[in-house]
Amino acid sequence: MIATLRAELGKLLTTRLWWVLALIMIGYVGFTAGLLAGLFGALGDQLGGQAGAPQLPPEAIAPVVYSTVTAVGYVFPLILGTLAITSEVRYQTLTPTFLAQPKRGRVLAAKLMVLAAAGAVFGVIGLVAAMGLGAPILTATGTDAALDASDTWALAGRIVLAMALWAVVGVGVGSLIPNQIAAIVVVLAFTQFVEPILRFGTSIWEWTASVGRFLPGAASDALVGSSVFTAFGIGGGSVEMLEWWQGGLVLLALAVVVAIAGYLTSWRRDIT
Amino acid sequence: MRTRTNIEFRNLTKNFGAVHAVSDVSFTVEPGRVTGFLGPNGAGKTTSLRMLLGLVRPTSGTATFGGIEYRNLERPLATVGTALEASSFNPGRTARNHLAVYAIAAGIARKRVGEVLELTGIAEAADRRVGGYSLGMRQRLGLAFALLGDPEVLVLDEPINGLDPEGIRWIRGLLQQLAAEGRTVLVSSHLLSEVQQTVERVVIVSHGRIVYEGTLDALESAATAIVDAPDRDALRTALEAAQLVVTETDAGLVVSAASADIGAIAQRAGVPLSLLHAQRAGLEDVFLQLVGPGTGVGA
Ligand SMILES: Nc1ncnc2c1ncn2[C@@H]1O[C@H](COP(=O)(O)OP(=O)(O)O)[C@@H](O)[C@H]1O
Numbered sequence: 001m002i003a004t005l006r007a008e009l010g011k012l013l014t015t016r017l018w019w020v021l022a023l024i025m026i027g028y029v030g031f032t033a034g035l036l037a038g039l040f041g042a043l044g045d046q047l048g049g050q051a052g053a054p055q056l057p058p059e060a061i062a063p064v065v066y067s068t069v070t071a072v073g074y075v076f077p078l079i080l081g082t083l084a085i086t087s088e089v090r091y092q093t094l095t096p097t098f099l100a101q102p103k104r105g106r107v108l109a110a111k112l113m114v115l116a117a118a119g120a121v122f123g124v125i126g127l128v129a130a131m132g133l134g135a136p137i138l139t140a141t142g143t144d145a146a147l148d149a150s151d152t153w154a155l156a157g158r159i160v161l162a163m164a165l166w167a168v169v170g171v172g173v174g175s176l177i178p179n180q181i182a183a184i185v186v187v188l189a190f191t192q193f194v195e196p197i198l199r200f201g202t203s204i205w206e207w208t209a210s211v212g213r214f215l216p217g218a219a220s221d222a223l224v225g226s227s228v229f230t231a232f233g234i235g236g237g238s239v240e241m242l243e244w245w246q247g248g249l250v251l252l253a254l255a256v257v258v259a260i261a262g263y264l265t266s267w268r269r270d271i272t
Numbered sequence: 273m274r275t276r277t278n279i280e281f282r283n284l285t286k287n288f289g290a291v292h293a294v295s296d297v298s299f300t301v302e303p304g305r306v307t308g309f310l311g312p313n314g315a316g317k318t319t320s321l322r323m324l325l326g327l328v329r330p331t332s333g334t335a336t337f338g339g340i341e342y343r344n345l346e347r348p349l350a351t352v353g354t355a356l357e358a359s360s361f362n363p364g365r366t367a368r369n370h371l372a373v374y375a376i377a378a379g380i381a382r383k384r385v386g387e388v389l390e391l392t393g394i395a396e397a398a399d400r401r402v403g404g405y406s407l408g409m410r411q412r413l414g415l416a417f418a419l420l421g422d423p424e425v426l427v428l429d430e431p432i433n434g435l436d437p438e439g440i441r442w443i444r445g446l447l448q449q450l451a452a453e454g455r456t457v458l459v460s461s462h463l464l465s466e467v468q469q470t471v472e473r474v475v476i477v478s479h480g481r482i483v484y485e486g487t488l489d490a491l492e493s494a495a496t497a498i499v500d501a502p503d504r505d506a507l508r509t510a511l512e513a514a515q516l517v518v519t520e521t522d523a524g525l526v527v528s529a530a531s532a533d534i535g536a537i538a539q540r541a542g543v544p545l546s547l548l549h550a551q552r553a554g555l556e557d558v559f560l561q562l563v564g565p566g567t568g569v570g571a
């Protein structure tokens with residue numbers, strides 16, 4: 001099992017995919033975090049004074065800026081995990097993989113573990129980008145960057161955990177939808193389109209909101225405890241978000257369910 | 273002394289839905305010589321080999337290494353070296369890393385990677401991404417993967433495809449050397465001429481069934497005759513009832529049997545003949561007759 005783990009780590013590190021995705025994520029998360037920090041920092045005072053403007057207490061600004069790692073960046077570990085499986089299908093490297101390790105379940109288990117670690121590393125990289133750009137801008141605009149607050153580092157820990165879980169979900173998605181193009185289309189359509197619409201739609205009534213909070217993105221936001229999408233408490237009425245650990249469990253359950261479904265359907269198929 | 277391992281196919285059968293890819297194939301491959309696994313495209317060679325390697329689940333039957341299924345081998349890559357037809361590489365990974373990843377997975381010493389790269393003559397290109405490799409270089413990398421574990425058994429699917437003449441000569445020498453060292457070597461090809469000088473024994477498949485198993489010498493001397501009758505259908509029925517392989521051509525029926533036997537069968541069946549002509553065919557002709565008309569090309 002150790003050998004299989006090391007081999008899977010080797011596979012991940014010997015193509016350009018991981019650092020290309022990491023670079024794009026750094027740019028995207030850094031830009032978003034910097035933008036939000038600038039916006040809230042500069043406009044915070046004016047907004048606060050106006051009735052009817054979205055209210056964001058000053059101590060919530062830094063978490064919203066830092067949680068852009070997950071709020072906009074979770075799609076990167078998700079795609080990394082998905083491609084870890086679908087590229088093997090696409091390039092037919094499942095053949096040498098299963099020749100070297102005929103126990104297919106072990107290969108999938110090793111991928112889940114390696115990608116969990118990779119997702120955590122993506123979380124750390126994302127935090128460096130979000131804090132590296134967000135904190136100086138917050139400070140410059142006179143808002144507390146809260147880098148010495150223990151709450152901030154607890155938030156960072158939950159962000160890293162959420163990113164790890166998203167990569168694991170990606171492995172599950174890839175094993176369930178082995179076709180690379182189909183898998184990427186599904187991931188992008190769901191995360192960028194279907195889920196946002198569903199989250200907004202379900203937030204209109206209370207009874208749908210109590211279902212909508214179990215959507216993966218909502219669960220991820222609950223785990224992290226902060227998100228630019230939920231910061232203003234749009235809709236949902238009195239329905240509370242999930243507890244942070246409940247959100248984590250929802251993501252974990254999703255990952256486990258898709259991975260098991262993928263194992264039972266496509267992973268055991270004939271390799272021709 | 274290296275361990276000697278037979279490859280054993282026992283009533284191996286695979287259906288893909290309605291497609292009978294492999295039907296009741298049984299044969300044994302012994303160590304110490306190169307065995308050819310021949311048949312036209314679509315005959316079921318790759319499917320048989322993939323079942324042997326645990327990549328495709330048989331509909332029924334077994335394929336083992338001395339009774340042990342591939343997935344139950346203690347050290348699969350160190351027991352069986354495999355190069356399968358479809359080149360399976362991530363184009364973004366270098367050849368060295370490609371081999372290193374599977375060496376790690378199989379617990380093979382890292383320095384073996386450099387050795388097989390040298391052995392297969394691609395050491396100079398080893399740190400280039402495989403995406404830029406020619407077909408011949410990919411074949412060599414496939415062979416490097418097969419040799420990684422210094423295995424007792426080699427299973428190679430169409431390894432000669434895409435090699436240049438120098439490469440073909442090299443691989444022929446390599447295969448014979450590996451067999452001479454006491455290893456079990458099974459090599460598939462859709463061209464008899466490709467392996468003619470290399471193999472001693474052949475197993476020929478057509479439409480998923482074995483149509484010949486034996487030495488090349490015996491194959492060459494296999495008698496065939498062309499025979500015809502005004503009532504061709506009756507003749508065909510009689511010959512087939514006698515378990516002969518009959519192939520219909522414009523000129524008549526091509527039958528793999530001696531003319532005297534054919535004459536006797538026709539007489540017993542009461543079918544008057546219009547033509548009976550013994551043929552002394554070359555190896556390639558025998559091969560083509562065995563695998564039947566219209567199967568030389570296609571899927
Ligand atoms: N995954 C598959 N699904 C359906 N049919 C298949 C599949 N793989 C192979 N076949 C069919 O099985 C037959 C044997 O194919 P194959 O084993 O590749 O032959 P060969 O290697 O001798 O050229 C062919 O008719 C082929 O089309």
Ligand SMILES: [Mg+2]
Nearest residue numbers: 317318319357
């Ligand atoms: Mg083939």
